[in-house]
Amino acid sequence: MSDAAITFDNLTLGYNSHPAVHHLSGTVTRGALTAVVGANGSGKSTLMKGIAGILKPMAGAVQVNNKARMAYLPQGTELDRSFPARVIDLVSMGLWPRRGLLGRYSRSDWQKVEAAIAAVGLVGFEARSLDTLSGGQLQRALFARVVLQDAELILLDEPFNAVDQRTIADLLALMQHWHREHRTVLVVVHDHDLVRQHLPEALLLARRPIAWGQSAVVLNSENLAKARHFDEAWDENAPWCAPGEHAHDHVHDAPHAHVHHDHGHHEHGHHDLHKGAA
Ligand SMILES: Nc1ncnc2c1ncn2[C@@H]1O[C@H](COP(=O)(O)OP(=O)(O)OP(=O)(O)O)[C@@H](O)[C@H]1O
Numbered sequence: 001m002s003d004a005a006i007t008f009d010n011l012t013l014g015y016n017s018h019p020a021v022h023h024l025s026g027t028v029t030r031g032a033l034t035a036v037v038g039a040n041g042s043g044k045s046t047l048m049k050g051i052a053g054i055l056k057p058m059a060g061a062v063q064v065n066n067k068a069r070m071a072y073l074p075q076g077t078e079l080d081r082s083f084p085a086r087v088i089d090l091v092s093m094g095l096w097p098r099r100g101l102l103g104r105y106s107r108s109d110w111q112k113v114e115a116a117i118a119a120v121g122l123v124g125f126e127a128r129s130l131d132t133l134s135g136g137q138l139q140r141a142l143f144a145r146v147v148l149q150d151a152e153l154i155l156l157d158e159p160f161n162a163v164d165q166r167t168i169a170d171l172l173a174l175m176q177h178w179h180r181e182h183r184t185v186l187v188v189v190h191d192h193d194l195v196r197q198h199l200p201e202a203l204l205l206a207r208r209p210i211a212w213g214q215s216a217v218v219l220n221s222e223n224l225a226k227a228r229h230f231d232e233a234w235d236e237n238a239p240w241c242a243p244g245e246h247a248h249d250h251v252h253d254a255p256h257a258h259v260h261h262d263h264g265h266h267e268h269g270h271h272d273l274h275k276g277a278a
Contacts, residue, residue, distance in 0.1 A: 005030045005153055005184035006051060010060035013043070013050040019058060020046040022208040030065070030152075031182040033175065035195040035215060038205035038227060044188045045075060047205065048157045051186070064153060071151035073142055075158050081131050087141050088126040091116055094148025116147040121170055136167035143171055154178060156187040160194070172198055192219050206230035 006028040013021040021043035028034060036044045049055040050062055052072040064070060071094075092113045095105065105113075117123060120140040130138065139159055146154060156175075160168050176198070178185055189195050195202055195215050202218040204210040206227040211218040 003030055004028065004063075005032070005065050006186075007063040008060070009063070011050065011057055011062050012059040013046050013055055014058050015046075017058065020207060021050065021205065023060070024209050025060075026209075026212060028184060028186065030184055031179070032201055033179040033185045033199055034187070034201040034203055035199040036186055036188045036203050036205065037190070037192065037195060037219070038210075041207075042205045042227070043207050044205055045157055048072065048074075048155050048186070048188060051153075051155055066152050069150070069152040070155065071146045071149040071153070072155040073146060073157060073159060076135065076139065076161060079138075079142075081133075081138070083130070085130050086126065087117070087122060087128050087130065087133070088113065090130060090141050091144040091148065094145040112148060116144040117141075119147055119174065120144040135161075136163040139163050139167065139171065143174055147174070152183055154183055154185045156185070158188045158190070160189060160191065168194070192224075195219060 004027040008024045008026055011021065011024040012019050020041075024047070036047060038044050046055065050057065051064060052070065053064075053067065092105065092109075094116065095109055095113070117126060120143050122137065122140050122144065125133070125137065125141075130141070133141065143159070146156075159171055163171070172194075175185055175187065187199070189199070196219055199215055201213060202215040203212045204218050204223055204227055207230060210227045210230070211223040217223075
């Protein structure tokens, strides 16, 4: 069995032939707990959509080992809360992949739903309608749905956005529990200190991969300065993938990651692993 949960092969993703993530290659190992970090607009959500299969590659490829067992939690703003549904309806949707939309839930299914609701601290909220929940409570309910999905690969896009410290701690504990169960988790996070302290690996994006590997190393001052440099150079009208653009774009901190910086050729096996080059 392959040890790769996700394989990127010179992946470029974007909108209207305008790339937002450039030339990402490498593998996410099974069971890895990886933070996806970078400034606003650096391509984090785009990458999650690419992995989820919502956005097709402009070039290159992304391969997910077991697509059928993937859970994807988009950014909170993308959920329609006005739909008349209760917490228990939202959470029990996590069983759909196995029971079907109109399938009958057994007694043990309902026990699982209850256990998932308890695991996120929402006992007593089962009959509450979604539009009455606070942001943190909604995020807890969405995590309970992920618990039920029993996914091998879990993609979380900014789950800590607008939630308080206690909710962050609880959701983080759940994520670490998934990690111990050898599920693969990719999570978009803005708080670098939180990543350094709690998430073992990180992928730093600035529309292109800047560094990927151990969190503390990826988020060192040198890599962050490099990411800023690319963010500051951001220009909606600039030509993309200009020849020579990546001449110094080689910083990588993990053996499973590499950047393709030759735009004319698909130069596989080109791993730039030296640290600190600028
Ligand atoms: N549907 C879309 N159509 C056109 N451009 C888009 C679309 N979605 C995102 N973009 C652009 O792609 C780039 C990357 O956006 P993305 O949402 O991936 O960034 P992000 O790193 O997740 O940012 P944030 O931290 O603000 O959520 C941005 O320049 C954004 O404007």
